[in-house]
Amino acid sequence: MNRIRKRDNSEDEETDVSKLNTNSLDQNLYLITNSKSKEPLSINIAMFEQPLLKLTLVDILEATNNFCKSNIVGDGGFGTVYKAKLPDGKIVAVKKLNKSKTQGQREFLAEMETIGKVKHQNLVPLLGYCSFGEEKLLVYEYMVNGSLDLWLRNRTGGLEILNWTKRFKIAIGSARGLAFLHHGFIPHIIHRDIKASNILLNEDFEPKVADFGLARLISACETHVSTDLAGTFGYIPPEYGQSWRSTTRGDVYSFGVILLELVTGKEPTGPEFKDIEGGNLVGWVLKKMKKGQVVDVLDPTVVNGASKQAMIKTVQIAAICLSENPASRPSMLHVFKFLKAIKNDFL
Structure with missing residues (x-):
């Protein structure tokens, strides 16, 4: 990367x-x-200063109620998006990437850390991610x-x-x-x-x-x-x-x-x-x-x-x-x- x-x-x-x-x-x-x-x-620049959340698969499963279909808010070429609630009560959007679109572990982590540094008022910010085996999940700010x-x-x-x-x-x-x-x-x-x-x-x-x-x-x-x-x-x-x-x-x-x-x-x-x-x-x-x-x-x-x-x-x-x-x-x-x-x- x-x-x-x-x-x-x-x-x-x-x-x-x-x-x-x-x-x-x-x-x-x-x-x-x-x-x-x-x-x-x-254009005004603002760099991402807070570290990305590194969530476990257990965290994601709890937040999405085991990827319950009723929590789906979007489905596109890259994967399915779920409305989720983190342990601290924050509402977020979790994108579960299609496995065919994911990279190797090392490349994925490097890309996430790079993209996580990019922030702007008109970009949906990446808040965190989870990588477990072939499962790759991204956590974004939820847009009401x-x-x-x-x-x-x-x-x-x-x-x-x-x-x-x-x-x-x-x-x-x-x-x-x-x-x-x-x-x-x-x-x-x-x-x-x-x-x-x-x-x-x-x-x-x-x-x-x-x-x-x-x-x-x-x-x-x-x-x-x-x-x-x-x-x-x-x-x-x-x-x-x-x-x-x-x-x-x-x-x-x-x-x-x-x-x-x-x-x-x-x-x-x-x-x-x-x-x-x-x-x-x-x-x-x-x-x-x-x-x-x-x-x-x-x-x-x-x-x-x-x-x-x-x-x-x-x-x-x-x-x-x-x-x-x-x-x-x-x-x-x-x-x-x-x-x-x-x-x-x-x-």
């Missing part, structure tokens, strides 16, 4: 996107996306409002509709967290599976990016990391079909899909796109943009006179994140700055 180090704070003297006015935002999006300027960190996917889908109808103010808060916060992974450390941390179900929400709807600890660190001299997990259908960038390489620009593409979900309220794929031009969310939105009909994609349940322009600008930012050519996509630091510009101008 490569050791990571913090990147120095500095200011971007060439372009401060957060200071762009509304009229100049569109043309500057293209110019900055294609610039070769350095990408310094402009679940995932963004849960709120946007609202399949049971039991949740309130997220208004644009909350959706934009989720957009800018998750962008900040992902930018921190990409730009806060050398080597960079690539997430590789950015999706709505990996954006978790605390009691104040502050977003926290989950599962970043399961990504691989790439060495300072490499530009990509090969992986057998290319992401989730609907979020996978087009270049993965040819190269099977995970990159920071692949994360940017996936984040662009999330921005479209927030603006439209629609899923990335599904039956509703069967007879719609474009075939999926990305294709549909880009077709509408080419026709000058971007207003048609805005979620009618949240768009109003106050939110309309901010939602349109967010679609424009999403569009450049979704560029077919990875080199034409902005960095996550620039995406974060673009969203800050929207906040300054409209919210």
Whole structure:
């Protein structure tokens, strides 16, 4: 496992996107996306100071009531997540990793100790872990409002509709967290599976990016990391079909899909796109943009006179994140700055 180090704070003297006015935002999006300027960190850094909890299997079994199915709060490609209660009363989330995804004992412990040092307000913190034989378990902070996917889908109808103010808060916060992974450390941390179900929400709807600890660190001299997990259908960038390489620009593409979900309220794929031009969310939105009909994609349940322009600008930012050519996509630091510009101008 490569050791990571913090990147120095500095200011971007060439372009401060957060200071762009509304009229100049569109043309500057293209110019900055294609610039070769350095990408310094402009995000608050906080390093993990407390040691990780080293729990026994007995501790985990007691906390999860022997992995009782009624305690399951999530199930994804890496494993199953259980709501658990530690002996001191603290409520946490325990992820039981799929055995096919786990590494050897030595590599696993080294990776956990490395990832445990990474902390940011928009990342779900790793609190501890347990390794017993082939069983590998991770303990995370519990997010009471679940995932963004849960709120946007609202399949049971039991949740309130997220208004644009909350959706934009989720957009800018998750962008900040992902930018921190990409730009806060050398080597960079690539997430590789950015999706709505990996954006978790605390009691104040502050977003926290989950599962970043399961990504691989790439060495300072490499530009990509090969992986057998290319992401989730609907979020996978087009270049993965040819190269099977995970990159920071692949994360940017996936984040662009999330921005479209927030603006439209629609899923990335599904039956509703069967007879719609474009075939999926990305294709549909880009077709509408080419026709000058971007207003048609805005979620009618949240768009109003106050939110309309901010939602349109967010679609424009999403569009450049979704560029077919990875080199034409902005960095996550620039995406974060673009969203800050929207906040300054409209919210």
